[in-house]
Amino acid sequence: MADSQDKGAFRAEIPLDAVEEALRSVERISRGAAAREEASSEVELEGEPAAPADAAEVAQLRAQLELSQAKGREVLEKLREEHERLLRAAADLENFKKRAAREREEVQRFGNEQVVKDLLPVVDGLDRALAAAPAGDAVADGVRLVRASLEQALAKHGVSAFSAMGARFDPVAHEALLQVPTDAQPPGTVVLEHARGFKLHGRLVRPAMVGVAVAAGPDRRSEG
Known part of the structure; x- marks a missing residue:
């Protein structure tokens, strides 16, 4: 040519x-x-x-x-x-x-990152409703199905949730809301989770909202 x-x-x-x-x-x-x-x-x-x-x-x-x-x-x-x-x-x-x-x-x-961020509070609300529901509650089963459907729809667009419970605190992926004095877990371990974290195509959209273990003081150990 x-x-x-x-x-x-x-x-x-x-x-x-x-x-x-x-x-x-x-x-x-x-x-x-x-x-x-x-x-x-x-x-x-x-x-x-x-x-x-x-x-x-x-x-x-x-x-x-x-x-x-x-x-x-x-x-x-x-x-x-x-x-x-x-x-x-x-x-x-x-x-x-x-x-x-x-x-x-x-x-x-x-391009749809902002839409994802607007939907995350809805997922958080469903998580808290399920955490407060009594075992065997039929309504809770329906809420669980709704949450699963919503997460599947988000997953089609590259959104994934992750839990920080039991993990070492990571300032990049976790946001510490409070410190929890305890000897049950090593200091720096995530022992409470207020909300899960989310990623979009591997990029962090929102960190997990967590409580982090710290060493219990002398007064707290004597009370135990």
Whole structure:
């Protein structure tokens, strides 16, 4: 395909005056060489040695050649600079495409984060209702089904809940609401959970609201 072959190539226009000057130089050199060859042939036929080339003409030709070479180097330098500019432009465009793709993916994955945050208090309310319901309560069974349906709907959009009970307190994933003096668990252990934590596609949306164990004081141990 022509498109694939031309990919990465570039074009640059050589100044018209440089081209014309080079052509004129070639024509002058050709005419001069032909004239000298003709003169040399005539002299040889007469039996006389060929006349030496005119020094001024040679100097002029040399100057024209040097000028053409200088212009050629100038054109090559401009081509090199243009090539480098095009390479930088192509690299900038590629970086822009990658950044735009990342931002588009980010919007698709986390664009509904605010909606998820607005629904989390509803899930918390269902959790607290189930925690307060007596065992075997038929209403609690219905609430449990509603909560399961809601969590399944959230899971379809990348939302997942996690519990912190019994885990080591992590300030990144947990929010400590209170300290609980106790010797039953090592200090720094989560012993109460007011609300579960939630993530959206692995990103923390809300930390778990917890109570953290601390060492019981002397007064509390004597009371025990």
